Structure formats: structure tokens, C-alpha cells
Amino acid sequence: MDKLVAGNWKMNGGLASNRLLLDAFTPVSGVDMLVCVPYPYLSQAQKRTPSIALGAQDVSEFPAGAYTGEVSAAMLRDFDCTFVIVGHSERRALFHEDNATVARKAAAALAAGVTPIVCVGETLAERDAGRVMDVIGAQLSAVLEVLGVAAMARIVLAYEPVWAIGAGRSASAEQVAGVHGAIRAWLATRGVDAGTLRILYGGSVKPQNAAELFAIQHVDGALVGGASLVADDFMAICRAAAHR
Numbered sequence: 001m002d003k004l005v006a007g008n009w010k011m012n013g014g015l016a017s018n019r020l021l022l023d024a025f026t027p028v029s030g031v032d033m034l035v036c037v038p039y040p041y042l043s044q045a046q047k048r049t050p051s052i053a054l055g056a057q058d059v060s061e062f063p064a065g066a067y068t069g070e071v072s073a074a075m076l077r078d079f080d081c082t083f084v085i086v087g088h089s090e091r092r093a094l095f096h097e098d099n100a101t102v103a104r105k106a107a108a109a110l111a112a113g114v115t116p117i118v119c120v121g122e123t124l125a126e127r128d129a130g131r132v133m134d135v136i137g138a139q140l141s142a143v144l145e146v147l148g149v150a151a152m153a154r155i156v157l158a159y160e161p162v163w164a165i166g167a168g169r170s171a172s173a174e175q176v177a178g179v180h181g182a183i184r185a186w187l188a189t190r191g192v193d194a195g196t197l198r199i200l201y202g203g204s205v206k207p208q209n210a211a212e213l214f215a216i217q218h219v220d221g222a223l224v225g226g227a228s229l230v231a232d233d234f235m236a237i238c239r240a241a242a243h244r
């Protein structure tokens with residue numbers, strides 16, 4: 001299975017700078033590439049990146065109706081989005097999304113044919129307290145409860161330790177290996193046929209550490225923030241993931 005390298009632009013960009021960035025992205029064989037752009041730029045990215053998959057950074061849990069400001073999964077499909085990030089730690093912390101809400105968003109995405117990239121991960125305080133898999137287990141349980149075992153196998157997971165996001169320093173190879181292995185085991189214990197379920201790592205992925213991270217067992221790709229805004233860096237990370 002090829003690795004998936006996803007860029008999460010977060011709330012960055014503009015028409016002019018996006019054009020330069022998108023034009024510099026070229027497909028790399030042996031890796032699946034994805035850009036998750038802010039909603040207003042979906043149309044721009046759709047037209048300019050036909051060979052790279054397109055995604056969004058959030059989605060409504062509701063299918064349609066009187067929900068001012070929300071964007072439905074069906075709307076994302078209209079712009080050829082095949083993926084959507086749900087439950088990013090910034091949404092959990094800043095916009096008060098709880099585990100149940102994240103789970104309903106994942107279900108809404110799947111129902112519309114959009115693959116949710118469900119983010120999980122612990123804070124530094126939770127790690128220091130030895131609660132990493134308690135926290136991640138609760139995040140995963142909520143999703144499993146709503147989706148069921150069969151649909152759970154159709155999502156993408158992203159392990160993003162909150163303390164490594166935008167920190168300049170990723171989690172260590174040992175820490176990443178430990179959590180990715182524990183997530184795989186967690187899924188297997190609950191009967192999820194996770195053979196093709198990809199677990200991405202996110203948190204300060206850069207060209208300098210990408211090869212080391214992609215060499216870790218159960219790391220099936222990356223969710224890249226800051227470095228996805230620099231064309232050369234994103235391309236270098238994609239090349240590091242190719243044919244691994």
C-alpha cells in the first residue's frame with residue numbers, strides 16, 4: 001500500500017500564493033498525495049491539482065439544512081474532495097469538538113463518499129501522566145461506536161501528538177512506533193479489519209525527519225502542517241514516502 005502524504009494548510013493561503021504553491025506540486029510515483037485546503041479555495045485547487053487528491057479540513061455532522069456557516073460532506077464531494085480531516089486537535093481545543101461530535105462528522109463524511117482522516121493524540125500533560133492510550137482509546141471508541149467495525153476499516157487515522165504540532169520537533173521514532181503499534185493492536189482487539197487502514201503521523205514532519213518517520217512500522221503516511229506550505233519541503237516529504 002502506497003503511503004499517503006497529506007498537506008493541511010490550516011487557515012493559510014490566498015489566491016495568488018496558492019497558485020504558486022499548487023503549480024509547484026507535481027505527482028510523485030509510489031505515493032498518494034493530498035492537499036487539504038480552506039473551503040474557499042477548493043475550486044481553485046480542484047482546477048489546478050488534477051493529479052493530486054483534494055481534501056477539506058472539517059465537515060458538518062449534518063447532511064443539509066438550517067446550519068448557518070456549516071459545509072456538508074456532499075458539498076465537498078461537489079468539488080471532488082475525496083478526503084476530509086476531522087477532529088484535528090485545533091478543532092477539539094479551540095472549537096470545543098468532543099469525541100462524539102468528531103465521530104458524527106466521520107460518519108457524515110463516509111455517508112457522502114468522502115474518506116475521513118480522523119485525528120487522535122494526547123497532550124503533553126496526558127503523556128506525562130502515562131495516559132496516552134487511555135486518551136486515544138477514548139477518541140477511537142467514540143468513532144467505533146458510531147461507525148461500527150466494518151466502516152471503521154474504511155477511515156484513515158492520523159496520530160498527532162498535540163505537543164509535537166507546530167513545535168519544530170516531532171515525536172521520537174520510538175514514541176511514534178509505540179503509539180502506531182498500540183493503535184493497530186487496539187483496532188485488532190475490537191475486530192476491525194485494519195489491514196488497509198492507514199495510520200498517518202502528524203506533528204512537525206519536515207524533509208529532515210520524513211525518511212526516518214516513514215521507515216517506522218505502521219506509519220502509513222504523514223499529515224503535514226507548516227511544511228506543506230513550502231513547495232520544496234512538501235515535495236521532498238512526498239519523495240521520502242515514495243515506494244517505502
Ligand code: 13P
Pocket residue numbers: 008088160164165166167168202203204205223224225226227
Ligand atoms: P505541523 O506540521 O506544522 O507541526 O502541523 C501538524 C498538523 O497539525 C497537521 O495536521
